[in-house]
């Protein structure tokens with residue numbers, strides 16, 4: 001048996017562990033992203049509500065000012081009613097006062113609407129701020145867990161990397177070179193080494209030639225899949 005096989009078996013096992021650790025690491029990253037997104041949504045709502053409120057408050061100040069102006073004009077015109085010189089003038093002034101009255105009612109209705117909308121926004125703001133506080137404290141725990149999982153899996157990955165290097169140093173140069181190249185190219189979560197399954201490559205499922213399978217059975221050379229170039233391990237190796 002080619003002694004490289006034994007080492008490749010070890011590397012294969014390490015790669016499977018590394019695949020699992022990579023998955024854990026990605027899940028932890030995803031978790032952290034989700035938590036950040038949740039917080040961001042509350043923060044965005046708070047900022048938007050504050051902007052809307054500032055706008056409406058400006059609007060309300062303008063509406064109050066306009067109401068004061070209308071009121072003043074109405075009082076001025078009403079005072080003149082009593083000193084009207086004739087019926088025509090009196091009628092004209094009366095009409096003006098009536099119009100101002102109508103404008104004042106419109107203005108007061110608009111003002112009430114604006115006040116009500118500001119009240120609504122205040123309620124939204126209070127709720128969003130509470131949500132943010134809740135989500136920050138509730139997620140503190142999850143965040144810690146995700147951080148721990150991330151640290152654990154990346155620690156495990158570098159540990160595996162270290163052991164793998166010592167194994168790679170022990171196989172023939174040609175094989176370790178090949179391994180490193182395929183590890184850059186492969187999308188297989190278990191890495192560049194794959195097991196033969198029912199006479200086919202475990203990575204790309206190409207049916208392997210009887211000659212290649214024979215070579216492997218005799219344990220002479222290390223064989224690569226002719227299609228995906230992954231390093232092949234016999235199927236029955238324990």
Ligand SMILES: [Zn+2]
Pocket residue numbers: 201202203204205206225226227228229230
């Ligand atoms: Zn293949």
